Amino acid sequence: GAKVQGAGSPTIEVEGVARLNGAKHRVLPDRIEAGTYAMAAAMTGGDVLLQGAQAEHLQAALDVLAEAGATVxxxxxxxxxxxxxxxxxxxxxxxxxxxxxxxxxxxxxMALMTRAEGVSRITETIFENRFMHVQELARFGAHIRLEGDSAVVEGVPTLKGAPVMATDLRASVSLVIAALAAEGESMIQRVYHLDRGFEALERKLSRCGADVTRISSGD
Incomplete structure (x- = not known):
């Protein structure tokens, strides 16, 4: 019963009404969660069905994955x-x-590109200082250098498991993706960042065959 106009334009106009009616609405699937699992599948060479994910919500990312060699x-x-x-x-x-x-x-x-067969450039135009994961990815053996608002990633044949530290939500899940493809065991600390954006991440990855375990500080 709301009066809202301007969907798809730069301006949304809302006209107040005396009351609102009840309604049914299906919540959209999380496009970032879907895109993250898509990156993980491409990184490990897996074959995953992301139930409920919709291509129109992350077409740009899917196009990039296809260009990188994944089948979408x-x-x-x-x-x-x-x-x-x-x-x-x-x-x-x-x-x-x-x-x-x-x-x-x-x-x-960026985690995916650490295993690419060549050099890639990732440019961040939205947020400043959003490359805190670079030094942690380097602990796996990744070759990344920063050039202003860009990260130049030289792919390596293999990554090695390592202890790493999560710095924020997206950075922490990039470390999980790198760890999935790394040789040996990795320990990712401060994973409370993950829980702000991913529900039961370790359980979902385990269902796909990953060897992932969440441990407490006392374990």
């Missing part, structure tokens, strides 16, 4: 992401407001 298929059930056998290709990206490449997938994509 939209199905009635959701999005299927796979990368079976082929290598990861380097791709240059710049973050942008919707419908561009999301800044909230920048760290996850």
């Amino acid at each position: 298929e939209s199905t009635p059930e959701g999005l299927r992401i796979s990368r079976n056998g082929n290598g990861i290709k380097p791709v240059d990206v710049a973050t942008a407001p919707f419908p561009g490449f999301p800044t909230d997938l920048q760290a996850q994509f």
